[in-house]
Structure formats: structure tokens, C-alpha cells
Amino acid sequence: MIEICEVGPRDGLQNECKMIFTETKVELITRLIDAGIRNIEAVSFVNPKVVPQMADAEEVLKLLPNRKDVRYGGLVLSRSGLERALKTNVDYLHVVTATSNAFNLKNAKRTVEQAVEELSKVIHEGAATNKGVAGVLGTAFGCPFEGEVPLSRVLVVAEKFMKAGCSEITLADTTGMANPFQVQNVVTAFYDEFGKELSLGLHFHNTRGLGLANTLAGYQAGVRKFDSSIAGLGGCPFAPKAVGNVCTEDMVNMFNGMGVETGTNLNQLIEIAKWMENNMDRPLDGMLMKAGIA
Numbered sequence: 001m002i003e004i005c006e007v008g009p010r011d012g013l014q015n016e017c018k019m020i021f022t023e024t025k026v027e028l029i030t031r032l033i034d035a036g037i038r039n040i041e042a043v044s045f046v047n048p049k050v051v052p053q054m055a056d057a058e059e060v061l062k063l064l065p066n067r068k069d070v071r072y073g074g075l076v077l078s079r080s081g082l083e084r085a086l087k088t089n090v091d092y093l094h095v096v097t098a099t100s101n102a103f104n105l106k107n108a109k110r111t112v113e114q115a116v117e118e119l120s121k122v123i124h125e126g127a128a129t130n131k132g133v134a135g136v137l138g139t140a141f142g143c144p145f146e147g148e149v150p151l152s153r154v155l156v157v158a159e160k161f162m163k164a165g166c167s168e169i170t171l172a173d174t175t176g177m178a179n180p181f182q183v184q185n186v187v188t189a190f191y192d193e194f195g196k197e198l199s200l201g202l203h204f205h206n207t208r209g210l211g212l213a214n215t216l217a218g219y220q221a222g223v224r225k226f227d228s229s230i231a232g233l234g235g236c237p238f239a240p241k242a243v244g245n246v247c248t249e250d251m252v253n254m255f256n257g258m259g260v261e262t263g264t265n266l267n268q269l270i271e272i273a274k275w276m277e278n279n280m281d282r283p284l285d286g287m288l289m290k291a292g293i294a
Helices: 008-012 022-034 057-063 079-085 101-108 112-128 151-164 180-194 211-220 248-257 266-280
Strands: 003-006 039-045 071-076 092-098 132-138 168-173 200-204 225-228
Touching (some): 022 039, 022 057, 057 071, 071 079, 092 101, 151 180, 168 180, 168 225, 200 211, 211 225, 211 248, 225 248
Parallel strands (some): 003 039, 003 225, 039 071, 071 092, 200 225
């Protein structure tokens, strides 16, 4: 069984120029729930001046269906973001840092060590309120400014986040630099370091066309949790040339063909992708909504 974390409502929309109405975001999430998605990164508690698309996080959460079987996540980058998140009913905090010094210095004016020190306090405080906390490690497979990011550094950041209170770790390929061989090596290193009981997820972008190949490599290495975005929406406002995430319906189609259960309705996901393409007023990257299932 694969666990999908749908990131379309957050990572999928955050880089879009067209402003999406709060009601449309809520309808998107509701449709995804109806299609079987149970883990959704719904909002981001970031500075609205920097990412205006995410300015309505609190309102979105107020309007979402109250479902005990659905987990809503919100991205947190700082203490101020934590303070906003703790005033809402968000279920999980997705605390994010890049593992590249060059990336952090360019976008946050601090080193990885400084970011980890600050965010460890955020994680500890968030976990103390009985919110779930997932640590998301960006640039884990490479940095557009620094190039190779030492695996040893990624492991150290993960360990510090878990000691601070993270119950899950997600490795994010921020600008789509990973390849399948690298993915298998990194996943194996994480399981060797922390044990198979580690709750490990993977977040890939399709910048260089390897999103699904990397997903498959992660699956073959033992991972069962994957981020994806409906219709292939996505991109990072802080990373140059970052394009869409792994497409949800394309990934589900791959796993269905392999006989791997995802708990979702593929036909409904395709219809949601088409609906979202109409809302965005531009062609989106998903392949299955163009080609069909058969």
C-alpha cells in the first residue's frame, strides 16, 4: 500500500502567477478527498508578501471538511509561521529547511547549521502541542547553486530534526536533480543509519523528466510514502527552473499497473486534473489526462 501526500494545494499552487480563489482551493481539496486522498499538504504559513498565493491559509483550513480520516498539513519555515499554524486546526506541521548552505544563504540569509538550530526549537514547540511534525529536507539530492550536497550533512540534519520531535522525515529533490541510482543509495543510507522503522517519504520534481523513475527507485528501495501533485502542478519560488512535482494521477497509474494499491480512484483523479487545468487557464504537465488510461 502506497501513502500519497498530495501537495498540489500548496506546492502545486504557490508558484502560480494566477491567483486562485480560496473557494477553489477548498473545492480542489474536497475533490481530492472524494477521490481517496487522505494526506494533504493544504496550506503554507509563510510571509504573504513573499508568497501571496498562500496568504489565505487560515481561511482555507476553516472551510475544509472536518474529517477524522483525513490529515491536513501546513508548511512552516520559521517561528512566525509556527505561531500562525498553532492558532489553526492543522493536523501536521511540515517544517522545512534546505540542506545546502548556498541555497540557505541565498534565500534565508543563514547557514544550514543556523537554520537547524532555529527550526529545532520550532519542532520541539510544535510537537509539545500534540501536533504531528514532519521534517522536510530540501535540496537533499543536489543544489542548483552548490551542486552536490554531502549525504553526511543530510543525515545529520535528519537526526537533529528527529531528536527535536519530528516523527517523519521527507527527502525533497527541490529542483529535480536526482537520478534513480542516487535515490536508491540515499534511501539505503537512511535505513542503514536510522533503521527500517524510520517513517521516510520522498518528494520529487520532474524538472529533468525523472520524477516517476525516481519514485520507482524509491519504492524499490523500500519507501512507501510519496509526495505528488495533481496534474503535475508545482514549482519553488526560491529555486530557479524548478518545475512541477511528480504528477499524482500519473504516479497512481504507474502503481496500478504494478499491482500496488494506492487507495485512490484513478478516473476521479484524472477528472480533477482536467478541472484544475481549466481553472489555471493553461496546459498542465500531467500525461494521463491527455493520453487516457488505455
